[in-house]
Structures are given as structure tokens and as C-alpha cells.
Amino acid sequence: MRRIVPLVTSAVFAGTLAMSVQASAAGKPILIGLDTPIQLQVGKDTEAAVKMAVDEINAKGGVLGRKLEYVTADEGTDPQLGVSAINKLTSDDHVDVLIGGYDSGVTLAEEPHIARSKTIWLGVGSASPNITALVGKHYGQYKYIFRVNPLNSALQAKQIVDFAEHVVKGQLHRDKVAILGESAIWVRGLVPVLVKGLEAHGIKVTYQQLFDETMTDFTPLFARVKDSGAQFLLTILSHANSDVFVKQLYEARLPMPYGGIDVKSMTPNFCSRVNGAAVGETTVNFITRAPITDKTIAFWDDFVKINGRAPVYTAPGAYNSVYLYAWAVEKAGTTDADKVIRQLEKADYLGVGGKIKFSKVHDDIDGPGYQNLLFVQWQKDCTRQVVWPKAVATGKVTLPPWVGK
Amino acid sequence: MRARNWVGGAALVGLLAGLPPLLHNQYFTGVFIVCAIDGIWAASWDFFSGLTGRENFGHALFIGGGAYAAAFLNGTFGFNPWLSLPAGVAIAVALGLLVGVPTLRLKGPYFALATLASAAIMQQVAINLWQYTGGTEGIYGLDTLFESSLGFYYFVLAVLGATVLVLGVAARSRWGTILRAIRGDETACQAAGVNVTVHKIASLAVSAAFAGLGGALYAQYQQAVTPNDFDVFVSISVIIMAYVGGIGSIWGAALGGILLNLMLELLRGMGEYRLWVYYLILMVVLFFMRGGVVAPLWRRLSGRGA
Amino acid sequence: MLTVLIYGAVTSAILAMLAVGFTLIFGVARILNLAHGAFYALGAYFAYTFTAILKLPLIVAAALSVALVALFGVAMERVLVRPLRQSSLAVLMITLVVALTTEQALFVAFGSQSKNVPAFVNFPIYLHGVSVDGQRLLALVIAVALIGALWLFIQRTRLGSAILAVSQDPEAAQYMGIPANRIFTIVMGLSAALAGAAGVIAAPFLSVRPTMDQTAMITAFSVVIVGGLGSIPGSILAALVIGYSQTIVAFYLNPEWTGTVSLVAILLTLVLRPSGLMGRAVGA
Numbered sequence: 001m002r003r004i005v006p007l008v009t010s011a012v013f014a015g016t017l018a019m020s021v022q023a024s025a026a027g028k029p030i031l032i033g034l035d036t037p038i039q040l041q042v043g044k045d046t047e048a049a050v051k052m053a054v055d056e057i058n059a060k061g062g063v064l065g066r067k068l069e070y071v072t073a074d075e076g077t078d079p080q081l082g083v084s085a086i087n088k089l090t091s092d093d094h095v096d097v098l099i100g101g102y103d104s105g106v107t108l109a110e111e112p113h114i115a116r117s118k119t120i121w122l123g124v125g126s127a128s129p130n131i132t133a134l135v136g137k138h139y140g141q142y143k144y145i146f147r148v149n150p151l152n153s154a155l156q157a158k159q160i161v162d163f164a165e166h167v168v169k170g171q172l173h174r175d176k177v178a179i180l181g182e183s184a185i186w187v188r189g190l191v192p193v194l195v196k197g198l199e200a201h202g203i204k205v206t207y208q209q210l211f212d213e214t215m216t217d218f219t220p221l222f223a224r225v226k227d228s229g230a231q232f233l234l235t236i237l238s239h240a241n242s243d244v245f246v247k248q249l250y251e252a253r254l255p256m257p258y259g260g261i262d263v264k265s266m267t268p269n270f271c272s273r274v275n276g277a278a279v280g281e282t283t284v285n286f287i288t289r290a291p292i293t294d295k296t297i298a299f300w301d302d303f304v305k306i307n308g309r310a311p312v313y314t315a316p317g318a319y320n321s322v323y324l325y326a327w328a329v330e331k332a333g334t335t336d337a338d339k340v341i342r343q344l345e346k347a348d349y350l351g352v353g354g355k356i357k358f359s360k361v362h363d364d365i366d367g368p369g370y371q372n373l374l375f376v377q378w379q380k381d382c383t384r385q386v387v388w389p390k391a392v393a394t395g396k397v398t399l400p401p402w403v404g405k
Numbered sequence: 406m407r408a409r410n411w412v413g414g415a416a417l418v419g420l421l422a423g424l425p426p427l428l429h430n431q432y433f434t435g436v437f438i439v440c441a442i443d444g445i446w447a448a449s450w451d452f453f454s455g456l457t458g459r460e461n462f463g464h465a466l467f468i469g470g471g472a473y474a475a476a477f478l479n480g481t482f483g484f485n486p487w488l489s490l491p492a493g494v495a496i497a498v499a500l501g502l503l504v505g506v507p508t509l510r511l512k513g514p515y516f517a518l519a520t521l522a523s524a525a526i527m528q529q530v531a532i533n534l535w536q537y538t539g540g541t542e543g544i545y546g547l548d549t550l551f552e553s554s555l556g557f558y559y560f561v562l563a564v565l566g567a568t569v570l571v572l573g574v575a576a577r578s579r580w581g582t583i584l585r586a587i588r589g590d591e592t593a594c595q596a597a598g599v600n601v602t603v604h605k606i607a608s609l610a611v612s613a614a615f616a617g618l619g620g621a622l623y624a625q626y627q628q629a630v631t632p633n634d635f636d637v638f639v640s641i642s643v644i645i646m647a648y649v650g651g652i653g654s655i656w657g658a659a660l661g662g663i664l665l666n667l668m669l670e671l672l673r674g675m676g677e678y679r680l681w682v683y684y685l686i687l688m689v690v691l692f693f694m695r696g697g698v699v700a701p702l703w704r705r706l707s708g709r710g711a
Numbered sequence: 712m713l714t715v716l717i718y719g720a721v722t723s724a725i726l727a728m729l730a731v732g733f734t735l736i737f738g739v740a741r742i743l744n745l746a747h748g749a750f751y752a753l754g755a756y757f758a759y760t761f762t763a764i765l766k767l768p769l770i771v772a773a774a775l776s777v778a779l780v781a782l783f784g785v786a787m788e789r790v791l792v793r794p795l796r797q798s799s800l801a802v803l804m805i806t807l808v809v810a811l812t813t814e815q816a817l818f819v820a821f822g823s824q825s826k827n828v829p830a831f832v833n834f835p836i837y838l839h840g841v842s843v844d845g846q847r848l849l850a851l852v853i854a855v856a857l858i859g860a861l862w863l864f865i866q867r868t869r870l871g872s873a874i875l876a877v878s879q880d881p882e883a884a885q886y887m888g889i890p891a892n893r894i895f896t897i898v899m900g901l902s903a904a905l906a907g908a909a910g911v912i913a914a915p916f917l918s919v920r921p922t923m924d925q926t927a928m929i930t931a932f933s934v935v936i937v938g939g940l941g942s943i944p945g946s947i948l949a950a951l952v953i954g955y956s957q958t959i960v961a962f963y964l965n966p967e968w969t970g971t972v973s974l975v976a977i978l979l980t981l982v983l984r985p986s987g988l989m990g991r992a993v994g995a
Contacts, residue, residue: 079629079631112628184540185541209967211969251916275829507982522933526971684808684815688808691804
């Protein structure tokens with residue numbers, strides 16, 4: 001009797017140990033790390049979109065039989081917080097993949113640390129071309145970096161030229177534009193490309209000016225835009241006070257249609273937040289409630305149902321990233337970074353905004369069927385219509401209510 | 406120094422040195438690296454402002470100056486990252502003299518505002534001269550000083566130790582006594598034959614030197630600098646650290662820097678409430694412990710009285 | 712030209728409203744109230760809450776907002792500042808932390824997106840062919856009215872004289888039977904009310920976000936330094952100088968540098984004439 005009890009106990013113990021090792025190897029969840037500014041809307045929606053994707057995939061059995069889980073670390077808009085967020089996710093939480101990003105300065109500071117941790121990073125919010133340029137310059141070190149969203153600013157410039165040629169000049173018959181943008185580095189890189197493209201298509205740039213992102217008085221700028229003889233105002237805004245910009249433009253009754261990049265105006269409640277002053281503004285969007293692909297409307301409606309609000313631009317990117325990563329891991333049969341990278345580089349995956357495919361430097365590409373800028377205009381009663389590209393347009397561009405023909 | 410202080414100091418250094426390898430977690434090591442650098446900044450601030458009572462609200466000018474010196478030397482021109490350290494010191498001292506000479510004759514709130522404005526102007530310059538500074542994206546891709554983060558940490562810890570030692574000895578020397586006297590009554594000092602101006606400028610330069618050293622170390626750890634490094638928030642954080650640690654104690658300020666950054670990181674679990682909770686805690690601390698927490702607490706515990 | 716004249720006036724008006732409150736509390740109580748920007752932000756956010764969430768009429772919302780901000784200022788002074796008055800650094804730090812805590816509370820309560828406060832006057836007004844937004848003109852009128860009222864109050868009433876007495880010599884005033892502590896609290900309330908009113912009146916055409924206290928503080932600093940810490944007429948003069956400088960730089964030079972105007976003004980003043988345009992002597 002005395003020998004049997006310890007024997008049985010050991011056997012049970014060993015058996016349980018063996019079983020739990022088996023179980024944890026098979027059942028150990030795949031951990032997604034989110035580095036995102038959690039106090040800002042873009043951060044909150046990144047997290048909400050990831051949660052949605054994770055829940056959906058887990059409901060269908062997970063990835064390689066394993067559940068997905070995620071953990072979030074605030075990166076704010078401060079590189080110090082960002083670097084420590086990356087370190088926490090990779091060295092403390094030991095995540096299998098990183099998803100996130102918003103401020104380009106923060107992302108650029110984080111990159112050597114991401115590279116050192118040999119963890120794949122899927123970007124959903126920062127647009128600087130410098131982020132993916134590092135992949136080209138030092139592939140071995142930075143191959144982990146992928147940008148799923150948004151299009152890098154050089155591609156955005158190209159698409160704006162396209163819009164200017166076909167809509168501003170073609171439909172609205174205006175060939176003199178003014179450019180106002182915030183003085184961020186990515187804008188400085190974008191504007192010369194934009195100007196060159198516009199002039200190559202016979203559109204004259206009569207005035208261009210950059211201003212500090214904290215500026216709250218745009219009236220002098222509008223006066224100069226008007227005096228320059230411009231017929232359309234192109235805007236490049238991201239961190240700037242778009243609400244004030246739009247309100248003051250409306251107050252000044254600037255006598256021309258306007259639009260361009262205005263990240264804050266991408267938010268579905270923007271127009272109502274400025275009391276309708278934004279009616280007439282055309283802004284680029286990466287997604288809107290329109291059948292861009294047959295996944296778009298389902299994604300949009302599900303997001304609204306779960307979160308009680310419509311998604312901002314980082315959300316579709318984050319949602320796509322989770323699905324893309326899940327697909328790549330299934331294909332590679334492992335979460336080993338090198339093998340997954342090889343799959344991602346071959347990807348041609350249908351996301352909610354278009355197909356996702358990466359360039360040589362791991363930048364998402366544009367083109368028919370792929371992710372493109374949607375030019376969406378705020379129209380009467382703060383409704384939105386996609387006015388360009390023609391293939392997915394839901395309405396025609398109109399002039400702001402105070403601008404005569 | 407009393408034996409109690411030696412023992413306490415040794416225990417502290419032992420704890421700081423032993424904790425990271427024990428935790429065996431690169432994230433925590435990284436946190437401790439930043440904590441130690443914050444300690445250097447806080448101690449350097451304390452040496453000037455804590456002793457003379459002239460609150461410098463623009464310490465970020467020296468910190469950012471050291472950081473950008475490192476960024477230009479190593480990032481833009483590719484020099485050896487170790488050269489960033491003396492370069493950071495040199496640039497910070499230059500900035501200290503540049504700002505110090507015209508503003509040191511100002512009293513209390515005016516000096517505070519002048520220093521605040523200087524740092525803010527430098528931040529604008531860093532943003533506006535984007536062709537050289539990278540604007541809001543800053544300069545990134547700097548080399549790291551040590552591949553091993555533990556190695557980096559021990560180096561920074563050593564620099565922190567040296568900083569506290571040097572500044573602590575200076576603070577308790579005749580120089581320090583003069584600075585404290587200046588805080589009390591500057592005219593009396595002048596009448597007593599002390600060259601007040603030289604002492605003030607010299608100590609501001611020393612304060613700047615160590616801040617710049619910390620800034621350069623920080624740049625080589627982060628491997629990036631941005632105009633954020635000149636931000637008023639950095640200056641204010643340093644003051645809060647020194648204040649909580651105990652103004653004028655040097656070592657207290659350093660420990661305040663370490664503890665406050667640690668607390669900030671540990672509060673990550675609070676999600677978006679992190680900063681709010683942090684400031685509420687600070688409000689309570691600042692209200693109830695006006696002389697600071699760390700140094701006064703040690704004095705009480707070690708029997709020297711409040 | 713007329714546009715610049717009018718826009719400069721409006722900019723200066725808002726600057727003056729912010730600066731006068733800040734310089735007032737310094738002049739009377741020697742407190743550098745770093746929470747002043749938070750009063751401004753709270754004014755705007757209270758206005759938002761009362762109009763957009765509670766759907767109160769504009770006038771009521773405005774009055775209530777200003778009153779609440781004044782109360783907040785009084786509470787802060789009474790509870791947090793008064794016990795620490797011996798150490799000016801302690802007061803500085805506590806007001807700073809109040810500002811930071813308020814900003815974070817706004818983030819958590821309202822989110823990071825900017826909010827819309829409806830304007831009293833929604834249409835442009837035409838002056839000699841120049842179209843100016845009605846709300847801005849209203850801001851100008853109200854700023855002038857409020858500052859004028861404050862000035863009259865200080866110069867013509869008994870309480871005003873008490874305030875002046877305390878600002879010159881708190882101890883002597885105390886001996887004369889003036890309760891200095893109570894005066895400090897009252898002045899903080901006035902200062903907060905002015906800042907809150909600036910927030911309410913400017914919110915419709917500026918940006919209502921949790922970080923709006925920061926820009927307000929830097930601007931208030933510059934005006935107060937240039938005008939002379941403690942001098943109300945100085946602040947008004949400096950507000951005009953800086954307001955018009957910013958407008959001129961924006962209209963005729965490079966809009967990219969408008970942010971630097973106030974910073975350079977501070978440095979120049981401190982290096983050349985630290986007491987400002989109308990302040991007391993200040994050098995060591």
C-alpha cells in the first residue's frame with residue numbers, strides 16, 4: 001500500500017504533465033500585440049477592429065487549431081512611449097505579431113527595436129514612405145516591417161493628381177488650384193510630387209503654403225488663396241485642426257470647391273461635429289459604406305453594430321491585418337516569422353477595401369482591384385457620396401452650397 | 406558621510422543593479438535604462454535649481470540639445486556613437502551659457518518663463534529647419550551603444566552613479582554652500598564678496614553638461630530623436646521628479662526620477678486612464694508631502710529627523 | 712488692410728481675456744497659476760456639455776459655464792493652493808498638476824476628437840465691404856465689455872480697492888482689516904471666470920480639444936510677460952502688440968512662423984526689458 005500511493009500519484013502527475021504539455025503546445029494561443037495610441041480615436045478603432053476580427057476567426061476555429069488573443073500597449077504620439085510599448089509587447093508579452101502605428105515619427109523610432117525583436121509588424125496608420133524605405137535599404141534587418149494601410153504618401157499624391165485631372169479639371173472645369181497643407185515632413189515630401197503631377201496635366205498651382213499643425217486661424221490663408229486666382233483648394237491635413245479649418249472656410253465663404261487629404265474628415269461624424277460646415281468638402285477615404293468589395297458593407301455594418309459608431313481609417317487596416325496574418329500563418333503552417341514573411345510577400349489577399357499586395361519594400365500597392373483612395377464628398381445633410389474613382393462612385397461631385405456655377 | 410547613508414546607498418545600488426538581471430526581461434531592462442537616464446536629468450536639474458532656488462523650466466533645452474548633437478554626429482554624419490557623449494555635453498554647455506548669461510539676472514518667475522520660452526523656441530527651430538533636423542519625424546536609425554540591453558543598463562547606471570557622486574560632493578562643498586546662500590539672499594552674498602554671477606553661470610553650465618550627457622545617452626538608446634525631446638512636458642517631468650525626490654538632495658532627485666518613470670510604466674495596466682491616475686497620485690503626493698518624498702523619508706527613517 | 716485691422720482686433724481680444732485673468736491673480740496673490748489654461752478649456756467643455764448634451768439655450772449654457780469655472784477656480788484656491796502658500800514652488804507645482812489632471816480628465820470623459828460648440832451669431836457681418844464672422848465680432852465686443860467691467864470694478868468699488876490694497880501689500884492690508892485670504896479667493900474666482908468666458912466665447916471658432924489648455928497657456932505667458940506681470944493695462948497693450956504681430960505675420964509674411972511670434976516676444980522682452988511694457992522693476 002505504501003508503495004502504490006506514491007507510484008499512482010507520480011503516474012497521475014506525469015500523465016497530467018504530459019497532457020498539459022500536449023495541450024499547451026496545441027492550444028497555446030497566437031498572441032497579437034497592438035501598438036497604438038489608445039487615447040485617440042484611431043487607437044480605439046484599431047483595437048475594436050482587431051477584437052472584431054479575432055472574435056470572428058476564433059468562432060470559426062482559430063488559426064492552425066489555436067485561438068487568437070491580443071494585448072494592447074499605448075504608444076501615444078511620443079517616441080519614448082512607443083519604444084517602450086514595442087519592448088513590452090515583444091519582450092514581456094512575447095507576442096507573435098505586431099499590428100498598429102499612427103504617428104510616423106513614432107513608427108520610425110520604433111523600427112530598430114521592432115527589427116531587433118524579429119517580430120512581424122503590420123502597419124495600419126502611418127504614411128511616411130521612409131518607414132518602408134528601410135526595408136529596401138537593409139532588407140535582412142527590416143524585413144519584418146509591412147505596411148497594410150494606408151497607401152504611402154507618394155502613392156496618395158499620384159492618386160490626388162488623378163482626381164484633379166478627372167474631377168477638378170474634367171468634371172468641374174477648373175484648372176487653377178491652390179494647395180494648403182500642414183508642415184509635417186510627409187507633406188513636404190508629398191507636395192512637390194503633387195505639384196509636378198498637376199502641372200504635367202495642365203493644372204496650374206497658383207498658391208501653395210504649409211502651416212504649423214497647431215494653427216487655429218486660417219483666415220489670412222484663405223484670403224491669399226482667393227487672391228491668387230485659384231478655382232479649387234487642395235488640402236493636405238492630418239494632425240491639424242481640421243474642424244476649425246472647415247468652420248472658418250465656411251465662415252469666409254471661400255468661393256471655390258475644396259478637398260484633398262483631411263484625415264480628421266474621414267471620421268464619419270466629422271460633418272455633424274462641425275454643424276454641417278463641411279458640406280462640399282471632398283476628402284480621401286480608405287473605406288466608406290459602399291460596395292468597394294463584397295466584404296466592405298458587412299464589415300462596416302458589423303463594426304457599427306458592435307461599437308455603436310462607424311470606423312475610422314485605421315480600423316479596416318487593422319481588421320485586414322489580422323485576417324492577412326491568419327491566412328499567412330495557415331499557409332506557412334507555422335508562426336515562424338521568416339516563413340510567414342515569405343507568404344506575406346506572395347500575398348494577393350482580398351481585404352475589406354480592396355486586394356492587398358505588397359511591393360518589394362513591403363508597401364501596400366494601389367491599382368484596379370487593389371486598395372485605392374476613395375474620394376468621398378460631404379453632401380446635403382451630411383450624407384457622403386463616393387465621387388471618384390468612377391468604378392466605385394455612388395454619386396456626382398457637387399459644388400459647396402455657397403459657390404455659384 | 407554617515408555610515409547609515411553609505412549602507413543605504415550601497416543597498417540601493419545593489420538593488421538597482423541586481424533587479425534587471427533577476428527579472429530577465431528586456432522590457433524591464435529598457436524601462437530601467439530610461440529610469441536611470443531620468444535620474445541623471447533630475448539630479449542635474451536639482452544641482453542648479455534645487456540649490457539656488459531658480460527654477461529652470463526649460464531643462465529640456467539641454468536634454469534635447471544633447472540628444473540632437475548625438476543625432477547629427479551619429480545619425481546624419483555616421484560618426485562613432487561613443488563620440489555623441491562628449492558632443493552632447495559640449496552642445497548642452499554651450500546652450501547653457503547662451504541662455505544663462507542673459508537670463509540669470511532675472512528673478513523667480515521671469516527666469517522660469519525665460520527658460521521655458523528658450524526650450525519652446527528650440528523645439529520650433531527643430532521643427533522648422535526640417536531639411537537638417539528631419540522636422541516632426543526627427544532623425545532616426547541611430548546606432549545603439551551596446552547590443553545587450555543589460556550592458557547598456559549597467560553603463561547608464563554607472564553614469565548615474567558618477568553623476569550623483571560628483572554633483573552630490575559639489576553640492577555639499579563650499580560651492581554648494583554658496584549656491585544655497587544665493588538662494589537665501591543674493592545681495593548679501595554679493596556684499597560678502599562672492600562673485601554671484603560666476604557661480605550661477607558655472608553651476609548652470611554643470612547642470613546643462615550632465616543633462617546633455619543624459620540626452621545623448623537617451624538618443625543612443627532610443628536610436629531616434631524628435632522635437633518632442635525639447636517639449637515642455639519633458640522639462641516639467643524633470644521638475645516633478647526632483648520635487649518628489651527632495652529638492653536639493655541630488656540623490657533624492659535621482660531616485661525620484663527612477664521611481665516616477667517606473668510608476669508611469671507600471672500604470673500601463675490602467676489603459677487610457679494611465680496618465681490621469683498618475684497625475685492624481687502626484688497631486689496627493691505634492692499636497693501632503695511638500696518637501697518631497699524620498700529624501701525627507703530617508704532622513705526620518707535614518708534618525709536624522711524630518 | 713481693413714481685414715487685418717479687424718482680425719488683429721479679434722485675435723488681440725481673446726489674448727487679452729486670457730492674459731488679464733492670469734496677470735490679475737499674479738499681481739494680487741503672486742501666484743503663477745499654471746492651471747489658467749485649464750479654466751479656459753473647462754469653459755469650452757462646459758459650454759459643449761450644456762448645449763450639445765443637455766440641450767440648454769445658449770445664454771443659459773454660457774452663464775452656467777462661466778459660473779462653474781469660477782467655482783472650480785475658487786475650490787482649487789481654497790482647497791489646494793491656500794495651504795501651500797508659503798512655498799511659491801509648491802503652489803506652482805500644484806497648479807501645474809491640476810492643469811495636467813484636468814486635461815487627462817477631459818480626454819477620458821470626452822475623447823480626443825474635437826467638439827462643436829454652437830455660435831451665438833452664425834452669419835457673417837459686413838463692415839465696409841469686409842466680411843467678418845459674426846461670432847468673432849461678438850467675441851471682440853464681449854472681451855472689451857468684460858475687461859472694461861473688471862477695470863471699473865477694481866477702480867470704483869470698495870471690493871476693488873481692497874483688491875488693489877492687497878496687491879500692493881498683503882500684510883498692511885490685513886492690518887487695515889482687509890481679509891487678504893478671502894480677497895485671494897475672490898480674485899482667483901474672477902480670474903477663472905474671465906478665462907472660462909474666453910473659452911465659451913471662442914469655442915465656436917477655435918478648436919475644442921482636451922489639449923486646448925496648452926496653447927492657451929503659452930499665449931497667455933507671452934502676453935503677460937510682454938505687458939508686465941501684474942499689470943492689467945500692460946496685458947491689454949501687449950495683447951494688441953502680439954495679436955497684431957501674429958496677424959501681420961500671417962497675412963503678409965509667412966504663416967508658418969506665427970507660432971514663433973509669441974515665443975520670440977517673450978525672449979526679447981526678458982532680455983531687453985524684463986519688467987515688460989508696464990510692469991514693476993524685476994532684475995536682480
